[in-house]
Amino acid sequence: MQYRYYISSASLSAEEFASTVRAHWGIENRLHWVLDVTIREDNCPISRGHAADNLACFRHVALNQIRREKTIDASVNRKQKMATMSEEVLDLIVNA
Template sequence: MAVLREIDWLEGGRRFPGELRLPGTACLLKAETGIERAGAIRRETRYFVSSRALAATEAAVAVREHWAIENRLHWVLDVTFAEDQSRLRKGHGARNMATVRHFALNLVRAAKEKRSIKSRRKVAGWDTGYLDAILSSQPA
């Protein structure tokens, strides 16, 4: 993890039409990762912008926490509920359905059993007894 705190060059006097501006930026982060699969190593470099001046160890923790949230919540919502396929765009529909999905995900997660979250959701749609158990927070 590399941290660049000297970012005064971002606020230079010359501006160009359509130029990206990052007000409130405290530091820039560069994270290099390596993944080994089937004997081959794949390397990636990711860049982050932070509004807080971080040390390298703090930045590494922040990046890991960000991806933990992404993997624990957003990925599950997309795989289980196909959230990225939703076409709700107008009014409050998108926010309302996101709330319903989060509520449903929490109920399905509370059912401690060997089935996957996706399977639990499907079984709840097929079996009203199982659905009642999930809604009453007493899954079988």
């Protein structure tokens, strides 16, 4: 069994607190994990000035466009690969 400890000033019931924690991890798993694994955000060595923030914005836009494109039934990773091999797929994603 694993234990997790949280510190909060919020006055919540156990159910409300559990829901809040699950919502936080839902964001972590849905967004940050995809950025780390699929787009390899953590491997980017660029950190000068605002470059890291600017690239993060571009990555978010790219991820949102890939997810918006609904005509291709594929994962984010697969759509990304398909877009590198086909201008038609890239156009679908850009214009989603």
